[in-house]
Amino acid sequence: MTSRTRGPRSARPPFRPPAFTGPLHDARTATAVGRWLGAAFAVCFVTGLVSHYLQHPPAWLADDLPTRPVWGYRLSQGLHVATGLAAIVLLLAKLWTVYPRLFAWPPVRSLRHALERLSVAVLVAAAVFQVLTGLLNIVEWYPWPFSFVPVHFAVAWVAVGSILLHVAVKAPEISAHWRRGSAGTLALPAEDAADRRSLLLGVGAAVGVVTVTTVGQALTPLKALDLLAPRHPDHGPQGLPVNRTAAAAGVSASRLREWRLDVTGPRPYTLTLDTLRAMPRTGVRLPIACVEGWSVEAGWGGVRIRDLVELAGGRPGAAALRVTSLEVAGAYRVMEMGAEYVDDPLTLLALTLDGRPLSLDHGFPARIIAPDRPGVLQTKWVHRLEVL
Known part of the structure; x- marks a missing residue:
């Protein structure tokens, strides 16, 4: 029998991944998609920082958080979720363009190559983790044992660091392929150049479809096209969505029969609902904007927090405030509000929504509504205010 000559075993990969041999798995295409993906991650990172520090401000910042513009958080979080959804499409396209290189063999050829591979491994893992957990957070499904907010925040820094490392390692190649006709770029045959344009147009169209069919949950003029988002701005009790219902919070009508508002401070006092309703009332129009990306503007009526304080x-x-809900349990059952919010004339202990008493799911008998503030901090079912 004759034997076939075999190459060295070390030169063979341990397994054969599916082969993609098309001409678009190249550095030029990867760079073109990578620019969009990098921009999406940059917007997500900046708006994510805004959201995190509004929800969990450090002590030195808590009393100085801005309350204007009143739609600031609505815009910031709407951008965060919209670009995060767009990043899913862009990340899949980017992985498709670089797929053959992910399984190149041997895995390490030099120190520079090792750094490149390490940056890619960390970047891919962190990016996939961020877009996947962010997507599941939008639909409020948490199939993991850890707390979403601190882990998502921490991995965001890992993702940004790995992006910067990857860009630094690949800078010469990125520079060579950054613009059409850049020096060092090999010209593609006409049919391949057309294929690249078609690919990029297809990716752009997919991003556009995802954006247009989801952004209506925050950009209400497009709410008629809100087909894929988990929330619709008009759907819910009293025409507003809710994330946490009274049943989920353990609040029932029977628990509210003897409701009182306890206000503690140098001169503590207690109010019944009738007494609270008889106090001077204020009406405001403010959006309620949630971390999941949906937001709606509505008319709220109630008593100014600064008057109660x-x-x-x-x-x-100069006074901060601690607000306690009747919720049985929850990460935001107790909320603290800095002096800037307390003193703002638009910050209310709201009793009505669009002229009607709050429904139980919207926080009856009283809830917080404040400008430029995440929805999780617009505490519902308030029963205690502590002047700090």
């Missing part, structure tokens, strides 16, 4: 002896412009 002053009655308890709090100093105008």
Whole structure:
């Protein structure tokens, strides 16, 4: 029998991944998609920082958070979710363009190559983790044992660091393929150049479809096209969505029969609902914007928080507030509000929504509504205010 000559075993990969041999798995295409993906991740990172520090401000910042523009958080979080969804499409396209290189053999050829491979491994893992957990957070499904907010925040830094490392390692190649006709770029045959344009147009169209069919949950003029988002701005009790219902929070009508509002401070006092309703009322139009990306503007009526704080002896412009909900449990059952929010004339202990008493799911008998503030901090079923 004759034997076939075999190459060295070390030169063979341990397994054969599916082969993609088309001409578009090249550095030029990867760079073109990577520019879009990098921009999406940059917007996600910046808006994610805004959201995180509004929800969990450090002590030195808590009293100085901005309350204007009133739609600031609505815009920021709407951008965060919209670009995060777009990043899913872009990440899949980017992985498709570089797929053959992910399984190149041997895996390490030099120190520079090892750094490149390490940056790619960390980048891919962090990017996939971020878009996957972000997507599941939008639909409020948490099939993992860890807390979403701190882990998502921490991995965001890992993702950004790995992007910067990857760009630094690949800078010469990225520079060579950054613009059409760049020096060092090999010209493609006409049919391959057309294929690249078609691919990029297809990716852009997919991003556009995903954006247009989901952004209506925050950009209400497009709400008629809100086909894929988990929330619709008009669907819910009193025409507004809710994330956490009264049943989920363990709040029932029977628990509210003897409801009282306890306000503590230098001059503590207690109010019944009838007494609270008899106090001077204020009406405002403010959006409620949630971390999942949906937001709706509505008319709210109630008593100014700063008036309630002053009655308890709090100093105008200098008092912070701790708000406690009747929720049985939850990460935001107790919320603290800095002095900037407390003193703002638009911050209310709301009793009505669009002229009607709050429904149980919207926080009856009283909830917080404040400008430029995440929805999770617009505490529902308020029963205690502590002037700090």
